[in-house]
Amino acid sequence: MSTIFAKIIARQAPADIVYQDDLVTAFKDIRPLAPVHILIVPNKEIRTVNDVTPEDEQMLGHMFVVAKQVAAEMGIAETGYRLLVNCGGDAGQEVYHLHMHLLGGRRLGPVLARRD
Numbered sequence: 001m002s003t004i005f006a007k008i009i010a011r012q013a014p015a016d017i018v019y020q021d022d023l024v025t026a027f028k029d030i031r032p033l034a035p036v037h038i039l040i041v042p043n044k045e046i047r048t049v050n051d052v053t054p055e056d057e058q059m060l061g062h063m064f065v066v067a068k069q070v071a072a073e074m075g076i077a078e079t080g081y082r083l084l085v086n087c088g089g090d091a092g093q094e095v096y097h098l099h100m101h102l103l104g105g106r107r108l109g110p111v112l113a114r115r116d
């Protein structure tokens with residue numbers, strides 16, 4: 001089942017695309033959690049990290065290269081940023097098309113709040 005991200009990648013749904021090539025598309029998150037909040041998404045439809053295969057290794061590495069480039073273009077390479085991938089229910093994955101969040105532009109605080 002395709003998600004909204006497949007439509008965005010195909011430019012059949014609106015999004016603020018900041019980068020696109022044969023392997024990945026990067027666009028602004030519709031509900032940003034930080035001044036910079038970009039989603040880096042494989043053009044290939046992969047539901048979750050659980051569904052990646054060895055054939056995806058080049059594309060998965062490329063996501064980091066694109067993340068670094070976009071971070072520099074957004075002016076947050078030096079101040080720092082967070083790359084985050086949610087997988088499945090406990091992580092709160094909302095859109096089942098693999099994606100990496102690029103977050104920055106403010107102090108982000110701890111990754112997780114302690115429960116104790």
Ligand code: 5GP
Nearest residue numbers: 004015027028029030031086092093094095
């Ligand atoms: P997840 O929780 O699955 O890791 O993150 C999904 C992200 O996709 C959320 O931050 C959410 O705001 C974003 N999102 C959901 N639907 C859309 C959409 O239609 N357009 C854009 N640009 N972002 C979306």
